[in-house]
Amino acid sequence: MREPTDPAAPALARAEALFADLSLATVTAWKAAHPGRPAIGHLPVYAPRELIDACGALPVGITGGGDQIDIVKGDACFQSYICHLPRSTVELGLGGQLDPLDGMVFPSTCDVIRNLSGIWQILFPSKLSFYLDLPQSFEDAGARFYRLQLEELADKLLQRGGLPLTPERLAASLRRYNENRAAIARLYQLRAEAPWQVPADECFVVVKAGNLLPPETHTSLVEEYLDGARRRQRRAEDRIRVVIVGSFCETPPLGLLRTLERAGCYVVGDDLNSNARWIQGDIDPGADPLEALVQAYLEQSTWSSVRYEHEKPRAEHLVEWVRRVRADGVIFAAPSFCDPALLDQPPLSKALEAAQIPFTLFKYAENTGQFQSIREQVGTFSDSLRLWGAA
Numbered sequence: 001m002r003e004p005t006d007p008a009a010p011a012l013a014r015a016e017a018l019f020a021d022l023s024l025a026t027v028t029a030w031k032a033a034h035p036g037r038p039a040i041g042h043l044p045v046y047a048p049r050e051l052i053d054a055c056g057a058l059p060v061g062i063t064g065g066g067d068q069i070d071i072v073k074g075d076a077c078f079q080s081y082i083c084h085l086p087r088s089t090v091e092l093g094l095g096g097q098l099d100p101l102d103g104m105v106f107p108s109t110c111d112v113i114r115n116l117s118g119i120w121q122i123l124f125p126s127k128l129s130f131y132l133d134l135p136q137s138f139e140d141a142g143a144r145f146y147r148l149q150l151e152e153l154a155d156k157l158l159q160r161g162g163l164p165l166t167p168e169r170l171a172a173s174l175r176r177y178n179e180n181r182a183a184i185a186r187l188y189q190l191r192a193e194a195p196w197q198v199p200a201d202e203c204f205v206v207v208k209a210g211n212l213l214p215p216e217t218h219t220s221l222v223e224e225y226l227d228g229a230r231r232r233q234r235r236a237e238d239r240i241r242v243v244i245v246g247s248f249c250e251t252p253p254l255g256l257l258r259t260l261e262r263a264g265c266y267v268v269g270d271d272l273n274s275n276a277r278w279i280q281g282d283i284d285p286g287a288d289p290l291e292a293l294v295q296a297y298l299e300q301s302t303w304s305s306v307r308y309e310h311e312k313p314r315a316e317h318l319v320e321w322v323r324r325v326r327a328d329g330v331i332f333a334a335p336s337f338c339d340p341a342l343l344d345q346p347p348l349s350k351a352l353e354a355a356q357i358p359f360t361l362f363k364y365a366e367n368t369g370q371f372q373s374i375r376e377q378v379g380t381f382s383d384s385l386r387l388w389g390a391a
């Protein structure tokens with residue numbers, strides 16, 4: 001229950017309204033204020049929003065329909081044994097909710113998103129459909145390849161009413177997204193320090209609001225929420241501290257996040273809204289901002305199941321993360337049929353066992369409606385850790 005004088009309530013209410021804005025009224029309003037300029041959707045997990053923004057377009061994060069829509073037509077496009085996100089994305093497209101978008105960027109996250117990009121081209125031939133191949137080589141060839149991809153995307157945006165990509169505009173955009181990431185990092189820091197001030201579902205909707213907003217508008221929203229959350233008069237409860245892993249793409253329903261905390265957990269880390277936190281730290285525009293954006297992907301990306309492992313095993317990153325935020329355990333929460341998340345669970349869980357970090361796991365879909373069994377499972381996990389220190 002939210003206290004009547006909750007100082008974070010106004011910012012949270014705006015974020016919740018954006019969360020419910022599946023028909024993209026916010027994007028329509030932005031386009032009315034910027035005549036002729038395009039709005040470009042992008043699927044999870046990572047897309048170079050800085051470049052889209054620098055080309056005078058509005059980057060719009062699309063993460064499916066959650067539990068807010070019924071799937072009728074979307075199911076017809078996909079086999080049953082894949083995740084839910086592409087179905088609800090097609091449903092939104094065919095239902096007209098994505099009409100404000102002039103195009104869509106499909107990052108090379110997984111085979112499902114690759115297939116979705118093909119279906120999208122067939123269903124919406126008049127819209128830009130850009131498949132963004134992210135580099136798998138982290139040497140010079142990967143950097144050159146990725147730069148060409150970004151230049152091609154900038155050309156496509158220009159053809160759709162965007163502005164020419166200039167170093168000045170890209171540098172300004174990099175700085176605005178630097179500020180945005182820094183604000184989000186402060187929010188996550190407060191949650192790690194005092195998770196009773198920042199519930200998991202609130203953190204999720206506040207960060208997700210950035211999917212529909214220019215970066216500076218979202219930064220103000222995050223700062224306003226953060227200020228309110230800091231001023232809350234709440235006391236810590238006897239709960240375990242957990243990190244959620246595996247929810248980087250198709251997102252769990254809000255009710256599920258609330259269920260985890262009601263079952264006796266404080267979420268002190270997660271991989272939700274990964275796009276907003278993908279790049280670690282600031283990007284220095286330097287003399288060549290496009291090269292800076294390329295190098296940021298190669299050198300400053302977070303670890304992820306959808307990114308080439310490169311120099312350090314993902315399992316090591318996970319153990320370090322758990323220790324850094326002083327988590328008592330890990331919850332593997334992955335979408336059903338999500339190959340990247342589920343294939344990573346065995347090596348990640350093996351590393352947790354070796355480090356004597358307890359974990360539990362379950363699967364969900366974005367429209368999962370019943371949480372009772374998850375509540376019982378996580379409640380047992382929480383009780384075990386509080387009583388005996390190990391599940």
Ligand code: SF4
Binds near residue numbers: 085306341
């Ligand atoms: S939820 Fe997993 S399988 Fe589905 S689109 Fe996302 S990364 Fe791919």
